[in-house]
Amino acid sequence: MQELLTLLQNSKYCVILTGAGISTLSGIPDFRGKDGIYNKFDADLIFSIDYFNKDPSYFYTHSRELIYELDKKEPNIIHRALAELERRGVVKAVITQNIDMLHQRAGSENVIELHGSPKKHTCLACGKKYSIEDVAGILENEEIPMCKECGGLIKPDVVFYGELLEHDVIEKAIEESSRADLIIVLGSSLVVQPAATLPFYTLDNGGDLVIVNNMPTPLDGYARNKYDDLVEVISYLAEKMDIDISEHI
Template identity: 50%
Template sequence: MSNPNPHDDLRQLVAAASHMVAFTGAGISAESGIPTYRGDDGLWNKYDPAKFANIDNFYKDPGYYWNFFREVRYPAISKAQPNDAHTALAELEAKGILKAVITQNIDGLQQAAGSKNVLELHGNTRRIICLQCSRQRAMDDVYQQLDTELPPTCPSCGGTLKPDVVFFGESLPADVLEGAVAAAQACDLFLVVGSSLVVQPAAGLPALARRNGARLVIINRDPTPLDQMADLVFNQRASDVLRTVSS
C-alpha cells in the first residue's frame, strides 16, 4: 500500500472490511506483564518446556508442574489486567467490525476486556479440570489449595487436577481448531497481533486466510516468517497500533 502513513492504511483496511478476524499471541499480553515464551526474555529461555509443559512429564510428576505454576505462572497471570490492545479488539467486536478473536493465549485477558467470540486454541489456565471426573474449578481456588496440598487433588473424587490448557504432546481441541479454520477461511481481513507465527498448526492460519483472498496485517515486535506475505507489517507495540484503529 502506498500511503506514507501505514496507520492510515490500516484504518482504511479496517473500514473496508466486512468480516475481520484477529489472531493473537503472547505479544499482546506482554504489555499486561505476562512474559512471552520466546525471545531474549522469553519464559522458555529460563524454564525448559520439555520439563514444565510436557504432558508426559505432567502425568509422571504433576507436583513438579504445580510448583512451577505456584512460583512462576500464577503470580504473573493473577495480577494481569487487559491492556489497550485487548480493549481495542473488544471495541472493534462491539462495533460489529471484528467477528472473532483466535488466540494462542491462555490468560483469559481478551474475554476480560469484553470480547465475546474468542476461540482459545491452547485453552485457559484460569480453568482447572479434574482428569478423572471432569469437574472444573477456578484457578484462584486451586492456588489457595497449593498451600496445603501439592499436587492438588479434586475435592469431589480425589483425581489429578490440571489446568485446562494444551501441553506439549497434546492435540489442540478439535472443535476450536475447526472453528478457527472456518474463521480464517471466511474473513476478508486477518489481523495478527503479537504472535511470532512459528507454532503450528496455528501459525498456518494467516496463510490460509491469505489463500482465501483476505488482506493480511501483522503487528508484532519482531519479524515473523509471514511478513513478506502481509499487506502491512508493524514492528511496534500492539497497543500503539490498535489504539489508532479503534478510536
C-alpha cells in the same frame, strides 16, 4: 499505518489472531521474546503432557505467575481496543493462543481459545471439575493439587504439548479465518501449529494478512504489511477510530 487503517475500515470480515506478545503489557511474560519464558526455564517441559504426568510439580511450580496469579493482571490497551472494535462490528472474532482469559475480561465475546483455558480444571482420575480459584486455593498449602473426591491428579483444561486441540475449537478457528477478508496477527511469532497456518485460510480466500510483532515470523513474506510496535499501532488506530484507551495506558 494509514494503509492498515484503510484495510480495517474497508474490511467486511476482520479476524484477529493474538499471541503471548499482547499480554506482556499486562505483566505476563511471553515465550520467545527477550524477556520471555524460554530465557528463564524450559517452557517445553512446563507444558509437556508427558512430563506433567511424570512430574506435575514442575508445572505447578513454574506456572504460578502465568496462571494462578492472573487475578492480579488486568487487560491492557490492546485487549480493550479489540473488545471495542468487536462491539462496533469491525472485528468479528478473536482467535487467541493465550490462556490468560484477558480478552474476555476486556469485553470480547467471540473469543476462540486455541489452547484451552485454565478457568476450569479436571481430575484426571474421576473427571471432577474444579475452578481456577479452587486450585489456586489448594496451591497455597500444597505443591500439587489433588482431587478431594478420589485423590487423583488435577490438570488445567489447557492443551499441553503432546495433546490434541479440541476438534470443535480448531474447526471454528479455520471457519472464521476462511471467512475473513483481513486477518491481523498481534504479538505472535507464528511458529506454533496449527495457529501458524490460520492466516493461509484468509490468504486462500483472497484476503489480506497484517502482522504486528517485534520479532520476525515465518509468514512475514506473505503479509501485506508488517509492523513491530504493538502499542504504536493500537494507539494509532484508537486515535483515528475515536477509541478512548487513555485511561488504560
